[in-house]
Amino acid sequence: MVPAEPIVDIRGLRKRFGSNEVLRGIDLAVAPGEVVAIIGRSGSGKSTLLRCINGLESPDAGTLAIEGRPMRLDDPRAMRDLRQRVGMIFQSFNLFPHLDVGHNIMLAPGLVKGRRGAQGEARARQLLARVGLDDKFEAMPAQLSGGQQQRVAIARALAMEPQVLLCDEITSALDPELVAEVLAVVEMLASEGMTLLMVTHEMRFARKVADRVVFMHEGAIHETGPASELFTRPQTTELRQFLAALD
Amino acid sequence: MVSLDFAAVLEQWPLLVQGIGATIWLVALAATLGGFLGIACAWARTWGPKPLAWLAAGYVESIRNTPFIVQLFVIFFGLPSAGVRLSPEWASALAMVINLGAYAGEIVRAGVEATPRGQVEAGLSLALTPGQVFRRVVVPPALARVWPAMVSQIVIVMLGSAVCGQISARELSYFANLIQSRNFRAFEAYLVATAGYLVLAIALRRLLLWVGPRFLFGTVWRG
Ligand SMILES: Nc1ncnc2c1ncn2[C@@H]1O[C@H](COP(=O)(O)OP(=O)(O)OP(=O)(O)O)[C@@H](O)[C@H]1O
Ligand SMILES: [Mg+2]
Numbered sequence: 001m002v003p004a005e006p007i008v009d010i011r012g013l014r015k016r017f018g019s020n021e022v023l024r025g026i027d028l029a030v031a032p033g034e035v036v037a038i039i040g041r042s043g044s045g046k047s048t049l050l051r052c053i054n055g056l057e058s059p060d061a062g063t064l065a066i067e068g069r070p071m072r073l074d075d076p077r078a079m080r081d082l083r084q085r086v087g088m089i090f091q092s093f094n095l096f097p098h099l100d101v102g103h104n105i106m107l108a109p110g111l112v113k114g115r116r117g118a119q120g121e122a123r124a125r126q127l128l129a130r131v132g133l134d135d136k137f138e139a140m141p142a143q144l145s146g147g148q149q150q151r152v153a154i155a156r157a158l159a160m161e162p163q164v165l166l167c168d169e170i171t172s173a174l175d176p177e178l179v180a181e182v183l184a185v186v187e188m189l190a191s192e193g194m195t196l197l198m199v200t201h202e203m204r205f206a207r208k209v210a211d212r213v214v215f216m217h218e219g220a221i222h223e224t225g226p227a228s229e230l231f232t233r234p235q236t237t238e239l240r241q242f243l244a245a246l247d
Numbered sequence: 248m249v250s251l252d253f254a255a256v257l258e259q260w261p262l263l264v265q266g267i268g269a270t271i272w273l274v275a276l277a278a279t280l281g282g283f284l285g286i287a288c289a290w291a292r293t294w295g296p297k298p299l300a301w302l303a304a305g306y307v308e309s310i311r312n313t314p315f316i317v318q319l320f321v322i323f324f325g326l327p328s329a330g331v332r333l334s335p336e337w338a339s340a341l342a343m344v345i346n347l348g349a350y351a352g353e354i355v356r357a358g359v360e361a362t363p364r365g366q367v368e369a370g371l372s373l374a375l376t377p378g379q380v381f382r383r384v385v386v387p388p389a390l391a392r393v394w395p396a397m398v399s400q401i402v403i404v405m406l407g408s409a410v411c412g413q414i415s416a417r418e419l420s421y422f423a424n425l426i427q428s429r430n431f432r433a434f435e436a437y438l439v440a441t442a443g444y445l446v447l448a449i450a451l452r453r454l455l456l457w458v459g460p461r462f463l464f465g466t467v468w469r470g
Contacts, residue, residue: 056368056372076376080374083371083374087372087373088368088369088372090365090368092365094366094369096369096370096384096388097388098387098391098465107373107383108373108374111375111379111383112375156373157372160373
């Protein structure tokens, strides 16, 4: 197999908050359609890494390219262009509370892509159907369960037609019985070829869906490999301890 | 025992109606433009570049720490020496816009500052510009959060417009004053004016509390 050109290409990425060096030189190349699960202790820099990839944090050093195009933090238009290609889903859903579900989904395509009116609505309904919420177009976010809100957030991100989706612990704020419905949507996206970088504590899910697992430790990629190997034969003591602490 | 003669006041009803109309016009203008000015100020102080933030802070503090009637006099008696001559009504409207803008700026700012960080990040991650995020994501829920305070402030400004009669702006209190100077029924004239303000204030408060969630920041805000 000829290795495809990486869709996300991170080299030597460094980030510090004051004296706290959170990312200490990250190298990570993600192939199109690849599903990467990022695991690691609290504070190891997982969120910061994801946030750098769509420019919510600005790295101090290193390079970052999406689809071969280097990120240009100083150019707001280039950043918005990048964010159309890299969607992000958050732990706390972050639906817009004043807009109903349909308008949560249609807001950005309408403003950014000029896709308004019937066209925008048809697309929003289609996306809602994909996440299993066809009947919630008119519902307000506050009327939905956490799992439903997170599925709306996924539909909202998909509405921008991203090539890459960043998921930061998207099931961590959910009641246990609602986790499965959200993971099912993620699994569907993975099977359809979406490139996914997901920070997760759902090890069973990572094992099932991820092509590759990245274990972060103290701001660096400490160990990485296919899920089957990483979980069954961890090479470093840190990963062994991390996995042991989960059981 | 006072003998009250309301008929002597009420027979001047066309003047009273004109005064009420003018007061409504003043508060409508002040609420609309002052509201926008307040949002702009809140933006400048929270999201704006430093110089703008300082400018907005200076404006807000100088208005909030001086009496409205002095602001009115500065505009009506002071501006002509700078070559700007306004009618009493327009001077009153301007003073009310500037006054409400400052208070609304503080009120809206509180709402903006209570916006969860994640809302802004969600907007940015959907490729919206910072301006779009502020207008479409931040402001509507911020307004919803502070709407009761905003409504109270608008009512206060409406009641404060009574002093605009001092520069002969032809609003409700001006006409009450005019009527009592004609028929010497001061008590009755001002009681009628009081009733007028009371009804206006209650109606205004109810109207705004009804309008806000439906048309300003509720589910209808879709644009
Ligand atoms: N905006 C910020 N300002 C200052 N420090 C920050 C900021 N964001 C993150 N940090 C710090 O950076 C470190 C890494 O944070 P990060 O959120 O990336 O960790 P994480 O691996 O996602 O952890 P968790 O599993 O708890 O979400 C932490 O020590 C955190 O306190
Ligand atoms: Mg995190």
